[in-house]
Amino acid sequence: MANNGLRGLLMALLVATIGPVTVAAAAEHALTLHGSPKYGPDFEHLDYVNPDAPKGGTLKLANVSAATFDSLHPFILRGTAAEGIGLVYDTLTEGTLDEPFTEYGLIARAIEVAPDNSHVRFYLREAARFHDGEPVTADDVAWTFRRLRDEGHPQYRAYYRDVERVEVEGPRQVVFHFATRDNAELPLILGQLPVLPAHYWEGRDFAATTLEPPLGSGPYRVVEVEQGRRVVYERVEDYWAADLPIKRGRHNVDRISYDYYRDGTVALQALKAGEYHLRQENVARNWATAYDTPAVEAGDLRLAEIPHDRPAGMQGFFFNTRREIFSDPKVREALSYAFDFEWTNENLFYGAYRRTRSYFENSELAATGLPSEAELAVLEPWRDQLPARVFNEAYQPPSTAETSRRANLRRALALLNEAGWQVESGQLVHSQSGRPMRFEILLVSPSFERVVLPFKRNLERLGAAVSVRTVDPTQYQNRMESFDFDMTVHVAPQSLSPGNEQRDFWSCEAASVEGSRNVAGVCDPVVEALVEAVIDAPDRQALIHRVRALDRVLQFGFYAIPNWYIDRFRVAYWDRFGRPAENPPYGLALDTWWVDADKARRIDNR
Template identity: 80%
Template sequence: MLPLDAIRMTLRAITLGLLLGLVTTPAAEPRHALALHGEPKYGPAFEHLDYVNPDAPTGGTLKLANVAASTFDSLHPFILRGTAAEGIGRIYDTLTVRTLDEAFTEYGLIAESIDVADDNSRVRFNLREIARFHNGEPITASDVAWTFRRLREDGHPQYRAYYRDVERAEVIDRHTVVFHFADTANAELPLILGQLPVLPEHYWADRDFGSTTLTPPLGSGPYRVAEVEQGRRVVYERVDDYWAADLPINQGRYNVDRISYDYYRDGTVALQALKAGEYHLRRENVARNWATAYDTPAVDDGLLKKVEIPHDQPAGMQGFFFNTRRAIFSDPKVREALGYAFDFEWTNENLFYGAYKRTRSYFQNSELAATGLPSDAERERLEPYRDQLPERVFTEAYQPPSTAETSRRRNLRQALTLLREAGWTVKDDVLTHTESGREMRFEILLVSPSFERVVLPFRRNLERLGAEVSVRTVDPTQYQNRMETFDFDMTVHVAPQSLSPGNEQRDFWSCEAADTNGSRNVAGVCDPVIDDLVEQVVDAPDRDALITRTRALDRVLQWRFYAIPNWYIDRFRIAYWDRFGRPADNPPYGLALDTWWVDPERAARVDNR
C-alpha cells in the first residue's frame, strides 16, 4: 500500500493531468463562417456580398401574388397543422445565413462566431450580444436550445429526420450554446444547425406550440407581420430598428419597406391582375403565358419588363410521382412501362413552345447528376449492392423514354411488352393482373387546373394501354392534407435539391420517412440499398466524395422508376413593373429578390402611365 502522502501526490498529478488535457484538447478556432467543403469566399473583414448594391436606397412597396395556393390559415410555419402564410420566414432570424454565390457556405447572423470540434463531435455557437427579438428582449442561448427541442419534439415531422444525428443542445452561458452530435461523420451538421430559426422561449411560454394561429408571432428578422386577412392577404413591414441591419451580411439587402402577398384562386385571374398593376412582380412558370400572354402596350413601352435570368440552381426532379405504397405501383417494371406513355417531345412542342429541357436526374442541372456510365469511383460505391440492383445500373446510362428518334406507337408497344413481363394483360379492354385479378385503375391528383392540359394527353396514352385513369384537381387545403397522409395514386411533384445534399435526403428517400406522415418521401421509397446510399451522402468527407456518392444514389433512384420525369428550365422568367432597381449581376444559386430596391423615379413613371 502506498503512503498517504504518495496517494495525495498521485491524485494531484492525475487531477493536474486531466486539467491540462482539458486545456490542450485540440479544437478549431472560432470562425465567422463555415463552408461545407473548402474555405468561405468572404473573409472575416468583408464589407458586403458581391451581388448586392451596398448603397441601395430603402423605402417603397413590393406587391407579390400567391397563385399556387388559394388560402392560408396560419402564421405558424413550424408545425404540420395548417397552411402557413407566404413569406412568413421573413420575420425570423437564424444562427447563420447562406449566401447565393457559394455552393454551401453559412455566415454568422445571430451567431457571431462558430467553433467546430476537430473531430466533429460538437459545434459551439457564440451569440452576438446585440441580437434582439422585435420586443427588445435579447436572444439567448436558452432560446436556441429551447427552439431546437421544440422543433424536434413538437414541430413538423421533417425536423426529427433533419436533426436525427444531434444528441443534445447544451447551454454554456447566456450567449453560448453547444450542440453535441451522435454521429461525427456528418460534416454537414454544423451548417444544418446554423440554419436553425431562433424562436423566443418567453413568448411561447403560455402558448400552445402545436396549434395554428393568426396572431402575428414574435420574431427577430428584418420584417414583422403588419396586416393579415385570412386566406386573402398578408403584409410585412420592415423593422426600423432591426438589430442586424448594419451587419456586413445584410448590407444592400431588405431594402423595401412593405412586402405584401395577395392570394388568387386562379392563375389566369392572377396574370390579368399583374397586367392591371394590382401587384408588381411575377415568376412565370407557364411557358404558354411567357410566349403569348404578355403582348401588351405596357411591355412595348418598357413599363412592364420581361427578363430571363440564368441560374445554376439544381432543378431536382419534377415528374409524375408514383405512390409505391399502392399495390399496382409496387413493381418497378410496371412503373417503367407507364413511363413510355408520356410524350415529352410532343408536350414541349405543342404546349410549351419548346421552352423546356427533359429532366432525367434527381439532381438535374448540377454536377451531382449521374450521366453516362458509372465512373470507377461510383462503381466502387455500388458494387457491394450488385446482387440487389438491376444490372442496368452498371451497364447502361439512364434515359427516359423519348419520341425524338422513335414513334409514340412504338413506345406504347414497348410499354405493353414490359407490362406483360410484369404479369399484366388486357382483359375486356382493361389492364388486369393475371394472378390477382387486380385491374389497372388509378387517379392522378392535381392542385393546379393549368396542369390538366398536360395530364389529359398523358391519360389518353395510358388508356391506350388499357389503364383506366381519372384526373382530379382539388383545392390546395385538400391537396395538402392528402399529400401529407399519402392519400393519392399518382401526382405531379417536385423533389427540390441543393448543391450540397445531406440530411434532407433521409426525408426524401428513407424507409423511416416513407412511414412518416408529412415527410417528403412522396413516392414511398423504402429500399435498404437507398437507405445505405443516403447515409453515405450524409457522411461524405469532402466535395469529390459528395459528388460521387450523390451520383451513385441518383443512378439507383433513376433505375427504380419512382417518377416519370417531366422537364426543367435553367433560368428564372420574371415579369415585373419597372419600379425597381437591381444589382447588375444575379448570383448563380438563387433569385436574390431581397437585393432589389424601389426606384422612386421609375415608380412614379409607372404610376403615372
C-alpha cells in the same frame, strides 16, 4: 442540404479529422463544408448587392395557386403558412447565393466546430434582439431546438436525428453534441436553426395554428393579415442586423405584400393592371403569348430572363409505391412510356423546357452517361441487390424524338406482360389476381389538367383505367400528408450539397411518417445505405460521386416519370425598381432589389 421554404440554403463546416483529439477548436466567422469561404472575416458586403441601395417604397407580390393560407406558424404540420413568413425570423447563420455551400454568422458571431466533429458551439451576438427588444439568448436557441424536434413538423425529427443533446453554457453560448462524428453536415444543420423567442411562446400552444402576428428577430414583421387573401410585412426600422456584412444592401423595401389569387388568368390580368409589381412566370404559354401589351412595348412592364445554376431537382408524375399496383418497378417503368414529353413541350410549352432525367438535375451532382470508376466503387458493395443496368446503362427517360409514340406504347405493353399484366377485352388485368389496372392521378391545379389528359389517353390505350381528380388545396394537402393517392405531380427539390434532408426524401422511416417528403414511399436498403454515404461524404469530390450513385439507383427505381425543367428565371416586373448589375448564380436575389423613387413615381403617374 434542404431547400427549406423558410430560409434559403443551409450550410456549415467540415473538419475532416477522425477519432478523438485534444486540439482546441478555433471559432470562425464562416463555415464551409468543403473548401474555404469566399468572403474573409473582414468582408464588408456580398459581391452581388449594392451596399448603398436606398431604403423605402413598396413591393407588391402575388401568390398564384389554388392554395390559400390559414396560419402564421410555419414550423408545424398543421395548417398552411402565409407566403413570406420566413422574413420574420433570423437564423444562427445565413448562406449566400454565390457559393455552393457556405454559411456566415448571423445571430451567431462565431462558430466553433470540434476537430473530431463531436459538437458545434455557437457564440451569439450581444446585439441580437427580438422585435420587442428582448435579447436573443442561448436559452432561446436551446428551447427552439427542443421544441422543433419534439413538437414541430415531422421533417425536423429526421433532420436533427444525429444531434444527441443541446447544452447552454452561458447567456450567449450554446453547444450541440452529436451522436455521431461522421455526419459532417450537422454543424450547418444547426446553423440554419430559426431562433424563436421562448418568452413569447410561454402559455401558447406550439402545436396549434394561429393568425396572431408572430414575434421574431428578422428584418420584417407582420403588420396586416386577411386570412387566405393578403398578408403584409413591414421592414423593421431598427433591425439589429441591418449593418452586418451578410445583410448590407439587402431588405431594402419598406413594405412587402402578398395578395392571393386562386386563378392564374385573373392574377396575370392583375399584374398587367398594375395591382401588383412583379411576377415570376411559370407558364410557358403565358411567357410566349400573354405579354404583347402596350406597357411592354413602352418599356414600363419589363420582361427578363435571368439564367441560373440552381439545381432543378425532380418534377414528375410520382408513383405511390405503397399501393400494390405500383410496387413492381417494371410496372412503373412501363407506364413511363405513356408520357410523350416531346409532344407536350412542342404543343403545350412552346418548346420552352428541357426534359428532366436526374433527381439532381441542372447540377454537377446529376448522374449522366455510364458510371465513372468512382461511382462504380460506391455501388459495388450492392451489386447483387441492384439491377445490372445501374452498372452498365445510362438512364434516359422514354422519348419520341427518335421513335414513335406507337413504338413506345408497344414497349410499355411488353414490359407489362413481363410483369404479369395482360390485355383482356381492351383492359389490363393481372394474370394471377385478375384485378384490373385502375388508378387515379391526383392534382391540385386545374391548369395541369391539359398536361395530364394526353398522358391519360396514352395510358388508356394500354388498357389502364385512369381517372384524373383535381381537389381543393386543403383536401390535397391532407391527402398528400397521409399518402392517400395513387399518382400525383410532385417536385422533389434539391440543393447544391445534399445531406441529412435526403433521409426525409428516401428513407423507410420517412415512408411511414405522415407529412414526410418521401412521397413515393421509397423503402430500399440500398437507397438508405447510399443516403447515409452521402451524409458521411468526407469531401466535395466524394459527395459528388456518392450523390451520382444515389441518383442512378433512384433513376432505375422508376419512382417518378420525369417531367421538365428550365434553367432561368422568367420575371415580369413594372419598371419601378433598381437592381444590381449581376444576379448571383444560385437564386433570384429579390431582396437585393430596391425601389427607385423616380421610376416608381413615373409608373404610378403614367
